[in-house]
Amino acid sequence: MNAEMSFKRSTRRDHFDVDREIDKVIHRNLMNQSPPPGIYSTILGKVRIETTRPPADPARSLSCASALVAAAVLIVVAIVLAASRAPLAATHTPFFNWLSWIHSTSLSTWINESESFLAYPTILFLHTLGLAVLVGFSVSADIRLLGVAPRIPLASVSRLFPFMWLGFWINAISGTLLFIADPIRKSMNPLFEIKLALVGLGLTCMVLIQRQLYLFDTAPGVEKRARSRSKVLAISSLAIWASAIAAGRLLAYLKSS
Amino acid sequence: MHTFAVWLKATHISWLITHYAWVWATAQVIHFFGMSLLFGCIALLDLRILGIGISSPVSAVNGLVPWGICGFIINLLTGAIFVIGQPLQYVDNPGFWLKMLFIFLAGGNIAIFYLTGVADRVEVLQAGDEAPLVAKVIASASLFLWVGVMFFGRMLPYFGSAF
Numbered sequence: 001m002n003a004e005m006s007f008k009r010s011t012r013r014d015h016f017d018v019d020r021e022i023d024k025v026i027h028r029n030l031m032n033q034s035p036p037p038g039i040y041s042t043i044l045g046k047v048r049i050e051t052t053r054p055p056a057d058p059a060r061s062l063s064c065a066s067a068l069v070a071a072a073v074l075i076v077v078a079i080v081l082a083a084s085r086a087p088l089a090a091t092h093t094p095f096f097n098w099l100s101w102i103h104s105t106s107l108s109t110w111i112n113e114s115e116s117f118l119a120y121p122t123i124l125f126l127h128t129l130g131l132a133v134l135v136g137f138s139v140s141a142d143i144r145l146l147g148v149a150p151r152i153p154l155a156s157v158s159r160l161f162p163f164m165w166l167g168f169w170i171n172a173i174s175g176t177l178l179f180i181a182d183p184i185r186k187s188m189n190p191l192f193e194i195k196l197a198l199v200g201l202g203l204t205c206m207v208l209i210q211r212q213l214y215l216f217d218t219a220p221g222v223e224k225r226a227r228s229r230s231k232v233l234a235i236s237s238l239a240i241w242a243s244a245i246a247a248g249r250l251l252a253y254l255k256s257s
Numbered sequence: 258m259h260t261f262a263v264w265l266k267a268t269h270i271s272w273l274i275t276h277y278a279w280v281w282a283t284a285q286v287i288h289f290f291g292m293s294l295l296f297g298c299i300a301l302l303d304l305r306i307l308g309i310g311i312s313s314p315v316s317a318v319n320g321l322v323p324w325g326i327c328g329f330i331i332n333l334l335t336g337a338i339f340v341i342g343q344p345l346q347y348v349d350n351p352g353f354w355l356k357m358l359f360i361f362l363a364g365g366n367i368a369i370f371y372l373t374g375v376a377d378r379v380e381v382l383q384a385g386d387e388a389p390l391v392a393k394v395i396a397s398a399s400l401f402l403w404v405g406v407m408f409f410g411r412m413l414p415y416f417g418s419a420f
Contacts, residue, residue: 128410128411136296139298144321149321241293249282
């Protein structure tokens with residue numbers, strides 16, 4: 001068949017030839033008028049982009065969006081805390097008054113003074129558990145992306161992310177409660193905002209890795225190009241979470257006087 | 258045990274650990290890294306046995322176990338630094354002994370897993386295969402015991418009055 005053979009000759013991504021061949025077929029069989037020039041290559045181009053973009057998934061978009069919002073909030077809070085500490089003698093700034101107010105609320109007093117096991121010790125334990133889940137699974141996902149245990153399918157790695165998000169939110173809530181218990185000393189500690197900023201960066205890394213894994217799943221063609229990107233993300237993620245843990249642990253040891 | 262702790266406290270290495278403030282803090286940070294590595298890798302295998310992430314063959318997930326063991330060894334070493342540095346904080350602390358008990362039980366759980374052949378039955382599972390019930394029980398016990406270890410570790414300052 002003439003049109004087929006001439007089409008095969010020109011499939012070396014020469015858009016102009018593709019247009020001409022499809023034109024010929026359609027003229028012969030379907031239409032009387034000529035379509036606009038270049039219309040088919042434009043359509044093919046759009047189709048190619050559509051197939052490589054992952055289909056919209058509301059749950060995934062919501063989790064990505066909430067993660068990025070949380071990351072942005074953390075980084076902004078970190079900056080605000082750093083900025084507010086500048087005049088250390090200014091103990092009557094509105095920000096300090098607000099922190100004093102938080103410290104005086106009944107929730108704060110309950111966390112601090114309750115003898116119940118369900119108060120401070122439990123909140124601390126939940127914070128550690130959330131971090132073990134979040135950083136633990138993040139570490140195993142990262143070392144998988146770096147080539148350890150390569151027969152683990154990436155789909156399984158994607159299955160870890162809901163647990164990691166659960167770990168993060170457990171830590172966000174327990175962390176907020178821990179902050180409420182002692183807002184003034186925490187905000188005076190430079191390590192605290194460093195930790196928040198690092199957690200914000202870590203979350204961003206997580207979202208990017210999650211997207212990367214999704215792309216691997218839905219558009220196998222991008223794998224080669226994206227593999228080096230995912231390795232960079234994995235290494236950054238390891239470094240960021242390690243620093244965040246260090247900052248968090250050192251909070252207890254390097255209190256500002 | 259108490260006299261051993263007193264003897265430990267008098268050693269030079271114990272003095273070294275407590276003399277330089279950065280030693281304790283650094284050991285704490287590394288202890289948390291080791292905990293994350295250990296829990297991340299072992300929990301991954303446990304979750305696969307329980308059916309989460311069932312699209313991996315178990316032999317693939319087993320590749321992460323050496324890293325989990327690495328995490329355990331890191332924690333053993335940093336833990337030793339803590340105990341040698343401040344033995345009196347731990348020897349009278351019921352929370353510490355409960356933590357050691359849970360580590361021992363977790364080790365026993367692992368021994369049962371490997372010695373009774375359940376590990377071999379689980380190793381051959383391919384993507385999509387459900388693990389046998391025995392394996393699931395062992396995996397749940399493993400998760401419970403390691404979370405327990407973390408729990409008692411965190412609660413160390415709150416048990417007894419040693420801290």
